[in-house]
Amino acid sequence: MSSEEWTEKYRPEHLGDLVGHIKPIEELKTWARHWQQDAPMERVAILHGKPGVGKTTSAYALARDFGWDLIELNASDSRTADVIKKIAGSASQMGTFEGTHGKRLVVLDEADNIHGNADRGGANALIGVIKNTHQPIILIANEYYRMSKTLRDSCKSIKFAAVRTATIESFIKKIASMEKIRIEPDAIKVLAAHSGGDMRSALNDFQAVAEGRDELILEDITVSQRDSKETVFQVIAKIFKGSDISEIYHSTFQLDETPEDLIHWIDENLPIAYRHPHDLINSFEVLSRADIFLGRVRRRQNYRMWKHASLLMSGGIAVSKTRKYEMSTRFQPPSTWRRLAQTRNMRNTRDAISLKIGRHCHVSREFARAELIEFTRLLIKDESYAAVVAAELDFSIEEIIYLLQSKTASKKVKNIYGSARALIEKETEENIELFARIEQKIDGFEPPEDSVKTVRKKAKSSSTPQSTLFDF
Numbered sequence: 362m363s364s365e366e367w368t369e370k371y372r373p374e375h376l377g378d379l380v381g382h383i384k385p386i387e388e389l390k391t392w393a394r395h396w397q398q399d400a401p402m403e404r405v406a407i408l409h410g411k412p413g414v415g416k417t418t419s420a421y422a423l424a425r426d427f428g429w430d431l432i433e434l435n436a437s438d439s440r441t442a443d444v445i446k447k448i449a450g451s452a453s454q455m456g457t458f459e460g461t462h463g464k465r466l467v468v469l470d471e472a473d474n475i476h477g478n479a480d481r482g483g484a485n486a487l488i489g490v491i492k493n494t495h496q497p498i499i500l501i502a503n504e505y506y507r508m509s510k511t512l513r514d515s516c517k518s519i520k521f522a523a524v525r526t527a528t529i530e531s532f533i534k535k536i537a538s539m540e541k542i543r544i545e546p547d548a549i550k551v552l553a554a555h556s557g558g559d560m561r562s563a564l565n566d567f568q569a570v571a572e573g574r575d576e577l578i579l580e581d582i583t584v585s586q587r588d589s590k591e592t593v594f595q596v597i598a599k600i601f602k603g604s605d606i607s608e609i610y611h612s613t614f615q616l617d618e619t620p621e622d623l624i625h626w627i628d629e630n631l632p633i634a635y636r637h638p639h640d641l642i643n644s645f646e647v648l649s650r651a652d653i654f655l656g657r658v659r660r661r662q663n664y665r666m667w668k669h670a671s672l673l674m675s676g677g678i679a680v681s682k683t684r685k686y687e688m689s690t691r692f693q694p695p696s697t698w699r700r701l702a703q704t705r706n707m708r709n710t711r712d713a714i715s716l717k718i719g720r721h722c723h724v725s726r727e728f729a730r731a732e733l734i735e736f737t738r739l740l741i742k743d744e745s746y747a748a749v750v751a752a753e754l755d756f757s758i759e760e761i762i763y764l765l766q767s768k769t770a771s772k773k774v775k776n777i778y779g780s781a782r783a784l785i786e787k788e789t790e791e792n793i794e795l796f797a798r799i800e801q802k803i804d805g806f807e808p809p810e811d812s813v814k815t816v817r818k819k820a821k822s823s824s825t826p827q828s829t830l831f832d833f
Contacts, residue, residue: 366614366668367568368561371536376422379415381528381560385519389419392517393427396464396497403517405491405498407472409505410521413559419521420468420499429464429497433662465496472500473507491515523558526550532560533567544577551582565614572611593618594692597626599679601634602688606676613675620670621655624648625695627674633692635682643681647673710763717754738764741777748780752788756781 373379376386389408395401408416424431469487488511491498500516502508530553537544556563570581596612603609613623628648635641651673654666715730718737722729737754740746741764751761761774 367536367564369665369668371539371564373415373418373422374425376419376426379419379422380532381524382415382419382521385521386419388517388519389423390426392519393423393497397427400495401517403515404494405500405516406519407500407502407505407508407513407516408519408521409473409502411523411558412503413556413561414521414524415560416501416521417468417470420466420501423499424466424468427464427466429466431466431468433468433470467494467496467498468501469498470501471503473502473504488512488515524560525558526553529553529556529558529560529563533563536564536567537571540571542571542575542577544571545579547579548577548582551579569611569614572607593623593626596623596675597630597634597692598688600627600675601630601679601682601686603679606672606680609679610672610676613671620651620667620674624651624655624670624674626692627678629695630692631678634686634688636686637682637684640682640684644678647677647681651677707763710759714754714756714760714763717756717760721754738766741765747777748784751777751781752784755785 376390379386385408389406392401392403392406408419410416421431423429472487487500491512492515500508505513505518505520530549533544533549533552537549552563552567555566571577574581593616596616599609599612613620616623618626631644631648632641635644651670654670654673658664658666658670711730711734712726714737715726715734718724718733719726719729722733724733737750740750741756741761750756756764756778758770758774758778761777762768762770765771765774765777767774
């Protein structure tokens with residue numbers, strides 16, 4: 362029996378191969394035909410329904426059947442307005458190598474996650490793209506009503522219902538025949554019923570229990586129910602203790618963790634599990650190769666490479682050891698996650714400082730963070746500039762503490778902050794006085810000549826160029 366994942370091996374390549382979705386498939390084909398003629402009223406289609414019912418597969422099959430190029434944005438992408446405008450927006454307006462007759466299908470997976478502050482205007486950017494697109498766009502969503510009403514109203518809704526149990530039973534029977542596995546009818550019924558209408562789940566369960574067998578009975582299925590899903594601790598214990606590549610690899614199928622998460626768990630616990638230098642060298646070399654595949658997934662959005670990364674970080678790590686080890690120490694969650702939690706406030710402060718510098722210097726926050734924040738730190742540490750810089754950029758006590766790399770609000774921090782506030786208050790009072798005199802003059806009142814000279818003198822002195830980095 363092949364070690365290839367059955368969900369990939371038997372993934373339908375054409376719309377006609379999909380089972381259990383006659384109505385939504387017809388709606389999708391009709392929508393695509395309208396695009397072949399001209400841009401339809403509803404330029405974007407939302408394919409929504411439970412996980413594993415065939416939404417993403419349908420989008421891929423549609424592109425293949427209609428001869429369209431396909432660009433996919435997945436949940437792992439940064440869902441920012443800029444990314445959606447640059448990638449989805451540009452892709453939707455560019456032509457294809459085939460000219461006016463060819464189309465480029467843009468698929469945005471897990472589009473129901475575009476909401477709230479986390480996506481920084483992603484939904485609004487998406488609506489803007491939809492209104493101007495000259496190419497078809499498909500949004501994939503599990504929770505239709507988590508999407509904004511404005512977004513829903515702008516698109517064609519195509520619902521994919523859970524696959525009927527009888528349809529899943531027929532599909533399992535077909536796969537069993539192709540894999541030359543004899544399976545009892547009652548075992549098929551249990552697998553289908555347990556899937557909850559999720560074809561992908563049923564196929565994964567079937568492959569997991571059929572591993573290394575050519576016959577399955579009801580008892581085999583009930584013992585291997587998904588309710589006994591393994592935890593990440595159990596899986597990494599198998600990786601470090603076991604040697605059966607196939608068994609270890611398939612145990613990762615039962616995890617809720619993605620390969621992106623699992624690699625952090627293995628990286629953290631590898632030095633705990635393997636203690637011989639030679640084993641550690643071999644294992645980290647394999648892990649680095651897995652990380653290369655994950656990097657390709659992120660860059661190319663080709664999630665089929667996940668299986669290569671998973672095989673390397675599970676079975677590859679297992680066979681990299683030359684001896685057996687006693688696991689006397691409890692495995693630990695990734696320290697990277699702990700450090701991120703511990704430094705969250707510090708990172709927020711850094712970003713707030715970068716934003717203020719960026720606005721003052723008319724550059725992006727990212728550029729300010731990478732190029733200018735260290736210069737600002739030097740200025741803050743210089744007594745002759747500290748108060749002026751802190752006042753001009755309106756730094757808080759926490760931001761001054763960060764720039765001075767101090768652990769607490771020391772005397773120096775308080776002095777800089779106090780001097781900065783005094784400069785701000787003084788400038789505010791001068792502005793109030795200046796505008797009051799201007800208002801009096803407009804209303805017909807002439808202020809005394811000596812007062813006018815004083816104001817002019819102050820205005821002249823304030824206009825003298827400041828010879829510092831930021832020209833305050």
